[in-house]
Amino acid sequence: MSTTAAGGARAADSTPDSTNGHGHRHLGLALFVIATAQLMVVLDASIVNIALPSIQTALDFTPTNLTWVINAYTLAFGGLLLLGGRAGDLFGRRRVFVIGVLLFTVASLLCGLAWSEASLISFRVLQGAGAAIAAPTALALITTTFPEGPPRNRAFAVYAAMSGAGAAVGLIAGGLLTDLLDWRWVFFVNVPIGLLIAWAAPRVLGESSPETGRIDFAGAITGTVGLTVLVYGITRAGNPATGWGDSITLLCFAAALVLLAVFLLIESRHGQPIMPLRLFAERNRSASYLVMLIVGAALFSMFYFISLFVQGILQYSPVRAGLAFLPFTAGIVIGAGFASQLAPRQPPRVIAGVGLALSTVGLFLYTRLDAGSSYVSDLLIPMLIISIGMGLAFVSFTLTAVSGVAEHESGIASGLLNTMQQIGGSLGLAVLATIAASTTT
Numbered sequence: 001m002s003t004t005a006a007g008g009a010r011a012a013d014s015t016p017d018s019t020n021g022h023g024h025r026h027l028g029l030a031l032f033v034i035a036t037a038q039l040m041v042v043l044d045a046s047i048v049n050i051a052l053p054s055i056q057t058a059l060d061f062t063p064t065n066l067t068w069v070i071n072a073y074t075l076a077f078g079g080l081l082l083l084g085g086r087a088g089d090l091f092g093r094r095r096v097f098v099i100g101v102l103l104f105t106v107a108s109l110l111c112g113l114a115w116s117e118a119s120l121i122s123f124r125v126l127q128g129a130g131a132a133i134a135a136p137t138a139l140a141l142i143t144t145t146f147p148e149g150p151p152r153n154r155a156f157a158v159y160a161a162m163s164g165a166g167a168a169v170g171l172i173a174g175g176l177l178t179d180l181l182d183w184r185w186v187f188f189v190n191v192p193i194g195l196l197i198a199w200a201a202p203r204v205l206g207e208s209s210p211e212t213g214r215i216d217f218a219g220a221i222t223g224t225v226g227l228t229v230l231v232y233g234i235t236r237a238g239n240p241a242t243g244w245g246d247s248i249t250l251l252c253f254a255a256a257l258v259l260l261a262v263f264l265l266i267e268s269r270h271g272q273p274i275m276p277l278r279l280f281a282e283r284n285r286s287a288s289y290l291v292m293l294i295v296g297a298a299l300f301s302m303f304y305f306i307s308l309f310v311q312g313i314l315q316y317s318p319v320r321a322g323l324a325f326l327p328f329t330a331g332i333v334i335g336a337g338f339a340s341q342l343a344p345r346q347p348p349r350v351i352a353g354v355g356l357a358l359s360t361v362g363l364f365l366y367t368r369l370d371a372g373s374s375y376v377s378d379l380l381i382p383m384l385i386i387s388i389g390m391g392l393a394f395v396s397f398t399l400t401a402v403s404g405v406a407e408h409e410s411g412i413a414s415g416l417l418n419t420m421q422q423i424g425g426s427l428g429l430a431v432l433a434t435i436a437a438s439t440t441t
Contacts, residue, residue, distance in 0.1 A: 029204040030145050031155050034138045037101055037197050039162040040190060041131035043170030044073060044108075046300070047186045049307045050174040050318050054183040061117050067433060071231055071426050072121045074300070076128025077135070078422025079224030082274040085136035085416070086215055093137040093144065094205045098198050100133025105194030112187035127187075135418050139398070141205055150344075156398050157340030161333050161391060169329055171307055175322020216274040219266045223275070226259030227423060234430040279413055284349060288400040289420045291356065295393065296421035297428020298363060302386070304429055305436070306366070310379070313371055327380060328387040335391020348396035355392030362386030 048055065048069055056066050088096040107127035114120035142159060146152040177185040233252030237244045267273040280286040303325075310316040310324055339351050362385035369378055397417060 026204040027146060027151065027155075029200070030141075031158055033197055033200050033204055034141055034145075034155075035158050035162045036193065037097070037134055037138050038159055039169065040193055040197070041077070041104060041135050042162065043173065044127065044131065044190070046070075046170035046303050047174040047177075048170075049304055050171055050311070050321055051178045051183040051186050053311070054178055054318075055120070058183065059114065059117050059120060065117060065121075067235060067429070068121050069124060070304070070429065071235070072124040073128040073131075074422045074426040074429075075224070075228050075231060076125045077131045078419045078426060079227050080129050080132035080220065081136055081419040081422065082223070082416060083215065083217075083220040084133040085140065085413075086272075086274045087133065088137035088140055090215065093141050094201060097134055097137040097141060097205070098201050100130050100135075100137065101194050101198045101201070102130075104130030104134060105191055105198070106130075108187045108190035108194065112184040112191075139418070145205060153340050153343050153399075157336045157395050159398060161336035161394070171303060171325040172322040172329070175318040175320070179318040179322075214272055216266070216270050216272060219263055219270060219274045222259050222263040222266060226256050226263055227426070229259065230256035231426050231430045234427070234434055237434055275416060279416060284400050285413070287349075288352075288397045289416060291352070291393075292397050292417055292420040293424035293427075295356075295359075295390070295397075296424025297431075298359070299390065299421075300425030301428045301432045302363065302366070305432070306379070309369060314373070314375075324375065324379065325383070328383050331384045331387025332391040332394075335388040335393075336395050337391075338388075339392045339395035343395065343399060348400045352393045352396035352400075355389040355394075355396065358389030359386045359393065360389075362389065 052066055052069065055061060055069060061069070084096070084100060104127055107123055107130050110123040111120060111127060114123055139159060142152065142155045146155045173189065174186050177183075177189060229252050233249050233256060236246065236249045236252065264277075267275050267277055280289070306325075307321060310321045311318070316324060335355065339355070342351050362382040365378075365382035365385070373379065
């Protein structure tokens, strides 16, 4: 990290220590709180995957609208992440972090109590908004809580492992909760965890000094709505009843193009944008954002289709389907551990390059799947290759995203990395689900 960033982090550390009695005396507990919160918000993008058949039956979802149980969350999460990061910079990261966790917790309770298709989708949007507030402030809190060097590298490794393993943990938890209890418990389980995090955060995390400024609401609205309309257009195009030539589908694409163009115009002229375009000026950081977009598309889509494959083709029960993804979590942890050890000696682009190469090989091996595939040779081996590669890559992306960024913009920089993962997941799932629908009907 640059001297500016490190100096800003140290300055931020000193204030909480002297005023609140927190700081480096509780590093282990602080990391536990941050990592648990990150795991909770990331896994909720996938925890419903295995519960989807039960949700569809219970709430009478149409096949077309069922994907919105996932996309409503990921779009709100990804679209509002930058706003959440900016809010943390302006109002204090610990305070905003706790607000986000509480909003997420309340929304999880409401999702578990949902009584219809519309209510669940609406509450998933609210849940995604809470995640968008909590996630970027969690990553930024690492830079203001952990001293630069091995402690911060280890913290980034744990955080990155939670980001990468969250999707797999979500599938495992979703299978267990759906099979042993009920689909509603994939949401209820967040309530006690969220309350515990909200209680512990003020006791083990230091507060950052609030910055002066204002929030770019116009940018947040145009960016989020533009992405939502784009995903809706892609989803609608995949519906055989409408298709790509449908007038509403074409109108969605046109509206998305206009809204996203307006978003970029606002960001280029706003004095305090939620997405400062100058963050893309540094080549390595810009490359990390772009690659994270692609990785998000691959990762989210892989989990979605593999979970359908093991239940629909291999006839796994929800519990067995969830446990089938357990090795992915182990691989992420192994890869992240290697990356944290290599980080002081190797540039991030080398570590990320090796990780992405491994993941590409594993994804290619999945193209051989068919009705006669076995778990060990056709699912497990590629899964381990992908997960180790992702663990290596996620740590590198995380380090690069906040390296050299001024302390007052670390929340925005980290939020943008999470945004790319979530938006990539939404767009990738929408595109690939559309392709799958067109080739199987």
